[in-house]
Amino acid sequence: MTKTKSNSAVEFLKQNLVLCGIVVLIIVTAIAEPKFVGAANLNNILRQLGPLPFAALGMTFVIIGGFIDLSIVGIISLVGVVTIGLIDPLGQVGALLAGLVLGAFLGWLNGFVLTACGAMTQAEVLFITYGMSSVYTALALIYTKSETLRIARSSKPYTIFTTLGSGNIGIIPIALIVFLLFLILMHLFHTKTIWGRAIALMGGNKDAAYLVGFNVKATMRLAYAINGLMSALASVALLSRVTTATATSGAGYETNAILCVVVGGTTLKGGKGSVLRTMLGVVLITLLGNCMNMLNLSTYMQTVMRGTVLVIAIWLDNRKEL
Numbered sequence: 001m002t003k004t005k006s007n008s009a010v011e012f013l014k015q016n017l018v019l020c021g022i023v024v025l026i027i028v029t030a031i032a033e034p035k036f037v038g039a040a041n042l043n044n045i046l047r048q049l050g051p052l053p054f055a056a057l058g059m060t061f062v063i064i065g066g067f068i069d070l071s072i073v074g075i076i077s078l079v080g081v082v083t084i085g086l087i088d089p090l091g092q093v094g095a096l097l098a099g100l101v102l103g104a105f106l107g108w109l110n111g112f113v114l115t116a117c118g119a120m121t122q123a124e125v126l127f128i129t130y131g132m133s134s135v136y137t138a139l140a141l142i143y144t145k146s147e148t149l150r151i152a153r154s155s156k157p158y159t160i161f162t163t164l165g166s167g168n169i170g171i172i173p174i175a176l177i178v179f180l181l182f183l184i185l186m187h188l189f190h191t192k193t194i195w196g197r198a199i200a201l202m203g204g205n206k207d208a209a210y211l212v213g214f215n216v217k218a219t220m221r222l223a224y225a226i227n228g229l230m231s232a233l234a235s236v237a238l239l240s241r242v243t244t245a246t247a248t249s250g251a252g253y254e255t256n257a258i259l260c261v262v263v264g265g266t267t268l269k270g271g272k273g274s275v276l277r278t279m280l281g282v283v284l285i286t287l288l289g290n291c292m293n294m295l296n297l298s299t300y301m302q303t304v305m306r307g308t309v310l311v312i313a314i315w316l317d318n319r320k321e322l
Contacts, residue, residue, distance in 0.1 A: 018280045029291040036294050051238040053179045053282045055253045056260035058230025060278045065223040066203035066270025068122050071129040072231040074136025076250030079103045079235040081144050084245050087154040100232045107228015111221030140247035151243045165240030175237050186275050199223050204271025260285050262313045
């Protein structure tokens with residue numbers, strides 16, 4: 001009986017490492033800094049969840065598909081500056097929709113370029129999407145002439161963005177509610193639709209996906225288009241929160257998104273993963289950043305910690321296959 005309970009506890013720990021990590025992190029930080037569990041900091045944590053969950057959600061589909069995407073830096077930056085720039089000519093609704101369409105198109109364009117180049121491995125797509133990110137960033141620089149665009153300079157109303165950036169329903173930020181709606185939609189897409197299953201099958205075995213009749217190239221373009229759309233939503237959430245956009249606004253989001261996905265348990269080998277577990281990864285990484293700020297750790301040490309977490313997550317991912 002004791003052995004059975006012990007084995008059950010070990011198995012539970014293996015299956016819920018991220019959840020256990022979140023609980024331990026909260027307890028340790030709360031003891032070291034009681035203000036961590038204060039209402040002001042909890043509200044701050046909820047607001048910090050803004051752009052990253054969208055970026056991580058989109059990246060989940062790309063990694064489940066067996067690929068990776070470094071272009072979201074450029075997509076977030078370009079969508080942000082274009083969205084602000086279109087508020088006056090198109091109005092806030094038109095600008096918002098145009099930004100989302102642009103993000104989805106840029107993601108689809110990534111997939112088109114990759115399939116046209118015959119890139120079917122992570123190593124190949126890594127460098128090509130890095131190149132596409134450079135292109136999008138350069139376009140953002142040309143569009144802005146290297147200046148910072150401010151939403152407050154728009155002559156037409158921009159209440160949608162201010163509401164998304166600072167509005168609450170009770171204590172829950174509206175941006176977080178919007179994300180939770182997309183999380184549900186993407187979970188249903190992943191688990192209940194043939195295209196969601198096709199992305200997972202493609203990541204697990206591209207040859208098998210082809211033999212059972214799936215169009216692997218179209219599925220790849222779909223995965224990248226979803227990532228582009230989610231990156232655009234991340235961009236809108238970011239500019240709504242900070243009320244500005246630059247050609248480098250998206251810097252760092254690609255590594256943080258990948259970190260959240262891998263920490264959440266989606267394997268880099270492709271084929272297996274969950275958007276719900278990615279959300280746990282987002283919570284852990286966001287809490288980790290907040291905890292390090294509360295404990296006054298330097299920026300350099302925070303970078304070391306994030307890198308260490310990524311290395312451990314990849315090591316654990318490889319251990320699953322042993």
